Amino acid sequence: MKKPNVVILGAGYGGLMTTVRLQELVGINEASITLVNKNDYHYETTWLHEASAGTLHHDRVRYPISDVIDRNKVKFVKDTVVKIVPDEKKVLMKNGELTYDYLVIALGFESETFGIKGLKEYAFSISNVNAARQIREHIEYQFATYNTEEEKRDERLTIVVGGAGFTGIEFLGELVNRVPELCREYDIDPHKVRIICVEAAPTALPGFDPELVEYAVNQLERKGVEFKIGTAIKECTPEGIIVAKGDDIEEIKAGTVVWAAGVRGSHVIDESGFEAMRGRIKVDPFLRVPGHEDIFVVGDCSLVINEETNRPYPPTAQIAMQEGELCAKNLAVLIRQQGELQPFRPDIKGTVCSLGEDDAIGVVFGKKIWGTKASFMKKMIDNRALYLIGGPSLVMKKGKFKFF
Amino acid sequence: MKKPNVVILGAGYGGLMTTVRLQELVGINEASITLVNKNDYHYETTWLHEASAGTLHHDRVRYPISDVIDRNKVKFVKDTVVKIVPDEKKVLMKNGELTYDYLVIALGFESETFGIKGLKEYAFSISNVNAARQIREHIEYQFATYNTEEEKRDERLTIVVGGAGFTGIEFLGELVNRVPELCREYDIDPHKVRIICVEAAPTALPGFDPELVEYAVNQLERKGVEFKIGTAIKECTPEGIIVAKGDDIEEIKAGTVVWAAGVRGSHVIDESGFEAMRGRIKVDPFLRVPGHEDIFVVGDCSLVINEETNRPYPPTAQIAMQEGELCAKNLAVLIRQQGELQPFRPDIKGTVCSLGEDDAIGVVFGKKIWGTKASFMKKMIDNRALYLIGGPSLVMKKGKFKFF
Structure with missing residues (x-):
């Protein structure tokens, strides 16, 4: 039997988490894994406001993808995705194309200007x-x-x-x-x-x-x-x-x-003819595109309804990473054809909004916090994202330790 | 007898050298000295190409004027000179005016575009x-x-x-x-x-x-x-x-x-009705404006003919500083009404043109040099300018020591 071909599009929080978990879960002989990204680095989207203001150098907010993927298991392709052709199980890129057995769309967000002139x-x-x-x-x-x-x-x-x-x-x-x-x-x-x-x-x-x-x-x-x-x-x-x-x-x-008032999913979603709302696909409980059981969507291009509020979960790094983890597990189930697909159940630990170097506000585990305490929590959250994807060594390299 | 009022316009190489030498030469009771400059800092014009390229931070190429003037002897006015009115012995500035008994014009250079469109x-x-x-x-x-x-x-x-x-x-x-x-x-x-x-x-x-x-x-x-x-x-x-x-x-x-292909003297020279060539006044041997024995001109606004070549000396920091030194001496002669005015005799030690951090070309004491040796000489020259105006402490603060 031929090894299934897994192609992951995008190395943001969702795509990279899918990749690093999948490379842990499956052996070299079980699947071919390809990660496609337009840059050879991953960046912390949630830190970009710092690079934009000039308070943190942009090299501090990114790291080479090669630092976290296992080159023996994952093939990295630096290219820009143009269009997905589900009927042909094909991905068209600027400089080439790929075929897949399983596809993970993790193409992230774009700015949405709602047609405001200029x-x-x-x-x-x-x-x-x-x-x-x-x-x-x-x-x-x-x-x-x-x-x-x-x-x-x-x-x-x-x-x-x-x-x-x-x-x-x-x-x-x-x-x-x-x-x-x-x-x-x-x-x-x-x-x-x-x-x-x-x-x-x-x-x-x-x-x-x-x-x-x-x-x-x-x-x-x-x-x-x-x-x-x-x-x-x-x-x-x-x-x-x-x-x-x-x-x-x-x-x-x-x-x-x-x-800074609007985001939407990738234009590639629309280009490829998927049914979507502002570039976000309403996925099934297992994070798949309805009607396309071989295509998963994680991160800002996927739309998951919070059943408690009946509104979509906001597109956050926290959700994207949790989706990535589950997506990797579900891919392993499909690759091995054993076990059962698990539905996505987000576990929202809290939200902290930074107000600069040493101030923030937030709700964490249901408790309101602000000031240096919240700022500390924010840096913990930032470091946790590094830890989840790259382990302790990435935290040491890129982590935020100037707590007070 | 009233103390004569000496006003120095500009704190570039020429004006600042005139000021620091004059404050050494004359006592508090002998003259009132006023230095006018549009900024409260002096900058090394000959280092600006480094700040422009971004290889040296602009704060490295400037220092506060207060670091080198004696506040007991010199009054500093931060203002922009608009016009000189020789008949009324007056200087008009953006935010005020000053009268003088002796004036030193050291207003430096401006870019000359020779009317090239755009x-x-x-x-x-x-x-x-x-x-x-x-x-x-x-x-x-x-x-x-x-x-x-x-x-x-x-x-x-x-x-x-x-x-x-x-x-x-x-x-x-x-x-x-x-x-x-x-x-x-x-x-x-x-x-x-x-x-x-x-x-x-x-x-x-x-x-x-x-x-x-x-x-x-x-x-x-x-x-x-x-x-x-x-x-x-x-x-x-x-x-x-x-x-x-x-x-x-x-x-x-x-x-x-x-x-980077043209400089001229200050537009204030033309505004004030002095006879000049591109903002440079052909001064008498003592660096005074012909017909205005109370006005000296030093630096890039003065024009001195090299008698050997019958062409003007180029507007360099070296010449400006030598003019400043002589101007201070001649002012002391006039203030004390004793001694004799000395004519300007430049002493060109050489010229070194930098080619970046560790390379240069030049002719020093009549000898051709290039490479690291010339680069070393260039940094010596840069440090010497600091030394002549601000002494060893300024060299320690602002000097270039990364020789090789």
């Missing part, structure tokens, strides 16, 4: 390492340019963050620490700098505990963030943004606009 | 700390942006240097060392990067020893610089430059254009 062209989004370092350099260039101009344009020093959700708030937490450094670096009066957060919802961090949200907003305001809550971005222009609160329209001139 | 708008020039760090950040931003774009635009990674004179060559020397770092930092194939130097004259480093010029050009070519000698920049556009060699017109697309 966002795609003029706003940045914290979507990957390339984007993060471009944001960092763009902000630095604005600050570096300010003093070279005869007529000072203070709006160069205005940074607009679109969205006060998780990513927006975490990015703001880094920015308020970074801006004083930038002001020293480029001889700029800190009073000239504005950091504005625009959120269309009636509150920051919708869904979070209101007491913790108040704490977060107060801390960020104290450090200089201006919140415009219940305010929608109508348009992004080369000069800034146009916002509306009810009937009031306002133009905010800004040298930098970062859109 | 250079002012689209090219950078290595003219001060603000400009240097903007160039560094601009180049970094180009590299950071490259990988974010769906369609890669290789011209983002092209850097054009206009001019193969002293500044152009020294900047190229730093760039060839910096580019490999940038490629690693931003995951870019070094073969995609182009560094092009365009020089209108029939040779690089006109006036330098031809054997040394050949050495320099070979070294830089070996590290990837493309020289276009005998080629003139006709126009600079947002996309790059248009050059001409004879009748051949060529467009070179480039993400960064740095103009």
Whole structure:
């Protein structure tokens, strides 16, 4: 009997977890495993806001995929997935194609601009390492340019963050620490700098505990963030943004606009003709595409309904990794044709939102925490992600240990 | 008798040397000394090419003026000079005015674009700390942006240097060392990067020893610089430059254009109605403005003819500092009304042109040198400038000691 061919698309939290667990579970003779990723490195998506603000170097948020995969068991292909052809069990890539017996789609998220005019062209989004370092350099260039101009344009020093959700708030937490450094670096009066957060919802961090949200907003305001809550971005222009609160329209001139208010699954999902909602496929209990029992979806491209709330689970690293673990187990069942497929049951341990180097808010094991305690927990969570994928040696190499 | 009022405009090599020597020569009761400068720091103009390339942090190339002036003797005014009114013995500044009995003009150089279309708008020039760090950040931003774009635009990674004179060559020397770092930092194939130097004259480093010029050009070519000698920049556009060699017109697309081929004296000279050539005043043997015996000019705004060659001395730090020393002595003569004014006799010890961290060419005490030996001499010269103005403590703080 021919060894089944397992192809895993994407080396984010979900795809890489699937790969490292699967290489533990099955022997060399049981399956051929191929991992496809556009970069030869994995990056910590949940740390990108730090690289974007410039508070953590982008090389700290990534590591070579070769550090965690077993080259004897897993073949790595560096390429960009263009389209999946389920009827032919084929994956088309920029520079080649692959066939599979079992496929794992773990292609991650993309920025979703909801058709707001100009966002795609003029706003940045914290979507990957390339984007993060471009944001960092763009902000630095604005600050570096300010003093070279005869007529000072203070709006160069205005940074607009679109969205006060998780990513927006975490990015703001880094920015308020970074801006004083930038002001020293480029001889700029800190009073000239504005950091504005625009959120269309009636509150920051919708869904979070209101007491913790108040704490977060107060801390960020104290450090200089201006919140415009219940305010929608109508348009992004080369000069800034146009916002509306009810009937009031306002133009905010800004040298930098970062859109952090929407994500969706990969466009490859749509390209391939799967039924999906914004690039996310509603999977069966075993994480498979309905009608395609040979295709699993993990991470931000999969959509799992939380039966308690009847709403989808949010696309988080925690869920992606848990999906990856289960996906590997289910693949092993199929490869060996023994045992039974297990349904996905997420185990949400908690959520912590960073507010910069030494502050955070969160709910962990049902308890509210904030301040240095929450910040400590956040770093524990970050280190745990490294541990789960790469073991203790990866934690030593890439972990966050500057606790207090 | 009233104490004479000495006002020194500019804290570059010439102005700062005048100030520190004058504060040594005259007592508190003999004169009031005021130093005016637009920044509260002095910077090493001859090191700016390093800050521009990003091989030396801009804070390494500057130090606070308060570190070297005697606050008991010298009053420091941070302001920008707008105009001098000799008939009223007055200096107009952005935020105030000053009257003087003796004036020292040491306002330094500005970039001269010779009316070439678009250079002012689209090219950078290595003219001060603000400009240097903007160039560094601009180049970094180009590299950071490259990988974010769906369609890669290789011209983002092209850097054009206009001019193969002293500044152009020294900047190229730093760039060839910096580019490999940038490629690693931003995951870019070094073969995609182009560094092009365009020089209108029939040779690089006109006036330098031809054997040394050949050495320099070979070294830089070996590290990837493309020289276009005998080629003139006709126009600079947002996309790059248009050059001409004879009748051949060529467009070179480039993400960064740095103009390093022309300097002139300060525009304040012209504003004030002095007779001058490109902002440089042909001074009398004692460094005074003809017809204005109370006004001295030192540094890049003064023009002194070399009687041997019947051509002006080039505007160098070496000459500026020697002029500053003499100017201070002559001011002391006038203040005390005793002794005689001395004429300026430059003592050119040599010239060394850096080719990066560990390479250089030069002629010192009439001897040709190159390689690490010349690089060592260059660092000695850099440290000597610090020593002459700020003594051993400044050398310890800001000196270059990484000799080999």
